[in-house]
Amino acid sequence: MRNVRCLVAYDGSRFFGWQRQEGFLSVQEALENALLSLTGERIVVHGSGRTDTGVHALGQVASFHVETRLSDERLLFALNAHLAEGAVLRGLETCADGFHAQKSARGKRYAYLVRTETFALPFARAHWHWVSAPLDLAAMRVAARHFVGRHDFSALASAGSPRGSNVRTIRALHLVARRGTLALVVEGDGFLYNMVRTLAGTLLEVGRGKRAAHEIPELLLGKDRRRAGPTAPAAGLYLVRVLYVEPAFARLPRGPRGRPGVFQG
Amino acid sequence: MRNVRCLVAYDGSRFFGWQRQEGFLSVQEALENALLSLTGERIVVHGSGRTDTGVHALGQVASFHVETRLSDERLLFALNAHLAEGAVLRGLETCADGFHAQKSARGKRYAYLVRTETFALPFARAHWHWVSAPLDLAAMRVAARHFVGRHDFSALASAGSPRGSNVRTIRALHLVARRGTLALVVEGDGFLYNMVRTLAGTLLEVGRGKRAAHEIPELLLGKDRRRAGPTAPAAGLYLVRVLYVEPAFARLPRGPRGRPGVFQG
Numbered sequence: 001m002r003n004v005r006c007l008v009a010y011d012g013s014r015f016f017g018w019q020r021q022e023g024f025l026s027v028q029e030a031l032e033n034a035l036l037s038l039t040g041e042r043i044v045v046h047g048s049g050r051t052d053t054g055v056h057a058l059g060q061v062a063s064f065h066v067e068t069r070l071s072d073e074r075l076l077f078a079l080n081a082h083l084a085e086g087a088v089l090r091g092l093e094t095c096a097d098g099f100h101a102q103k104s105a106r107g108k109r110y111a112y113l114v115r116t117e118t119f120a121l122p123f124a125r126a127h128w129h130w131v132s133a134p135l136d137l138a139a140m141r142v143a144a145r146h147f148v149g150r151h152d153f154s155a156l157a158s159a160g161s162p163r164g165s166n167v168r169t170i171r172a173l174h175l176v177a178r179r180g181t182l183a184l185v186v187e188g189d190g191f192l193y194n195m196v197r198t199l200a201g202t203l204l205e206v207g208r209g210k211r212a213a214h215e216i217p218e219l220l221l222g223k224d225r226r227r228a229g230p231t232a233p234a235a236g237l238y239l240v241r242v243l244y245v246e247p248a249f250a251r252l253p254r255g256p257r258g259r260p261g262v263f264q265g
Numbered sequence: 266m267r268n269v270r271c272l273v274a275y276d277g278s279r280f281f282g283w284q285r286q287e288g289f290l291s292v293q294e295a296l297e298n299a300l301l302s303l304t305g306e307r308i309v310v311h312g313s314g315r316t317d318t319g320v321h322a323l324g325q326v327a328s329f330h331v332e333t334r335l336s337d338e339r340l341l342f343a344l345n346a347h348l349a350e351g352a353v354l355r356g357l358e359t360c361a362d363g364f365h366a367q368k369s370a371r372g373k374r375y376a377y378l379v380r381t382e383t384f385a386l387p388f389a390r391a392h393w394h395w396v397s398a399p400l401d402l403a404a405m406r407v408a409a410r411h412f413v414g415r416h417d418f419s420a421l422a423s424a425g426s427p428r429g430s431n432v433r434t435i436r437a438l439h440l441v442a443r444r445g446t447l448a449l450v451v452e453g454d455g456f457l458y459n460m461v462r463t464l465a466g467t468l469l470e471v472g473r474g475k476r477a478a479h480e481i482p483e484l485l486l487g488k489d490r491r492r493a494g495p496t497a498p499a500a501g502l503y504l505v506r507v508l509y510v511e512p513a514f515a516r517l518p519r520g521p522r523g524r525p526g527v528f529q530g
Contacts, residue, residue: 011387056388080384088384119345119353122276123321124389 003099004075005063007091007249008047012056012234013126014086019050027051027087031062034082039068048101048108048242052194054234056127059090061242063101091249099244107171107243108191112184112200113236121180128181129200129236135207137177143206144173144184146216147199154223156199157192158231166192166223173199185240194231202229268364269340270328272356272514273312277321277499278391279351284315292316292352296327299347304333313366313373313507317459319499321392324355324514326507328366356514364509372436372508373456377449377465378501386445393446394465394501400472402442408471409438409449411481412464419488421464422457423496431457431488440468450505459496467494 008027016024020032028045035043045064051057068075076092083089098104113128115121120130147170154166170188177183184200202219205211211229219227242248273292281289285297293310300308310329316322333340341357348354363369378393380386385395412435419431435453442448449465467484470476476494484492507513 009386009388014387058386086387088387090382090384090386117355119355121274121323121355122279122351122353123274123392127388 001065001067002094003063003065003097004072005061005093005095005099005101005248006076006079006089008057008060008062008087009090010057010060010087011126012051012054012237015053017051017053017055018047018060025084027057027060028062030084030087031064031079033084034079035064035066037082038078039066041067046101048105048239051237051239052234054126055237055239057239059241060239061101061105061244061248063095063099093249095248101242104244105190105242106245107187107189108239109185109187109241109243110191110196111238111240112186112196112232113238114182114184114200114204115180116182117180126235129233131204131208133208135182135204136209137175137182137207139209139213140203140207141175143203143211143213143216144175146213146220148173151220152223153192153195153220155219155225155228156195156202157225158194158198159225168192168195175203187243197231197234197237198225198228200232200236204232205229266330266332267359268328268330268362269337270326270358270360270364270366270513271341271344271354273322273325273327273352274355275322275325275352276391277316277319277502280318282316282318282320283312283325290349292322292325293327295349295352296329296344298349299344300329300331302347303343304331306332311366313370313504316502316504317499319391320502320504322504324506325504326366326370326509326513328360328364358514360513361511366507369509370455370507371510372452372454373504374450374452374506374508375456375461376503376505377451377461377497378503379447379449379465379469380445381447382445391500394498396469396473398473400447400469401474402440402447402472404474404478405468405472406440408468408476408478408481409440411478411485413438416485417488418457418460418485420484420490420493421460421467422490423459423463424490433457433460438464452508462496462499462502463490463493465497465501469497470494 010027015027018027020026020028031045043064045062048061072092072094080089114131115128116131116135150169152167168188168190172187174185206213275292280292283292285291285293296310308329310327313326337357337359345354379396380393381396381400415434417432422431433453433455437452439450471478
């Protein structure tokens, strides 16, 4: 049995979240269906973690054990041929037997995408969160710095978080603005349920002048979810990367004509 | 009667092109329907030019005469409230009586968006053209330079172009690559029917090594559409800007809290 990991992108508006559930197509089930079509076996696929309905992924990681003579590259093409519309495997590689997409993960990076315009552009509305009011970026950056570091993030955790410690470390939180798009990019060792969306909702309140940046330390100390901002909509959230000790997917597959000096996405 | 011009964005995958046609919803009809709902009058809306089904716009310009006491800003909000999903007015301003969206136009800028990946990302597939092979950007840039200037572009014109001269001036043609996205940005005094898409199709053939950059001058001199590349798909094409002698829409409307130093798309 080979242990295989794959890098998965999906449009969250087309699935009922990551996790398998009776009667609703999830990304996990879509992957398991593709494996069933290909191998005739029911193979359990493990993701690095759940994402809710509407949340997108550019770099979800999934791992599973499979018995096949196909090379990694052929397995990748074959699985993509069987995979439901709205999801795609961007890479696949055989890995050490001890690797597990969730248990081996050491951190994650998310991006929350916001558009600010008086009238939302009519493109890809399920792929960003639209805010009609302008945002005070400078105030948002001051607020963002207060979230970075090791804190008890109970104030940002929705009910549904697993029991246990709510202490997490946010390693970096950047606000990247380009024309009408603002990306909140956050990296940490782990995130509580809805934590990134509540963080985004709270920062957006700061940006709209509804909350002062200097209130954030007290908000965190209070550990009271009701005092934080709203949970920002799923449409803006992307799981960008899952971080492991080893460099996973260091080399995404190149096209058939891959050669140096050539443009390749 | 006030002469009004507006800046229109639309998702080309949601309309049957710009121009009104019986039984299929076009952007022109959607605008005229919004004006009818608002004023009770059938008002003819003139666009800067047609766009085909599937072609998008970030900055189409339309003009019309209307009798109303609403301010420009209120008219803008009211029309957007009545406009069909998939289109939005980004700005609106009363203009000189002689202004006509098409007749006053002095040029246009288009962008053609390409993604190169082995497997297409599952987002917004109707909003770019996806190419699975890598592209030789350097060769494409050499080829692009041959198109710039005043030429007879019959070689790039589909049947359906209006009779008359096929001489046009391409003022600028840039290839902007960022990660997996390549934008061909072209500005000229006017374009023949399907000219930008054939230009894109021809440049993509150069990028894939199917055609040499140095063949372009001869291609243009030959004036034979059959010798150019294929018409690239509508999904990648965006009408970005219509150019007029006067500065139109110099100031897009700001949000209700617009103030200096504030992020605003």
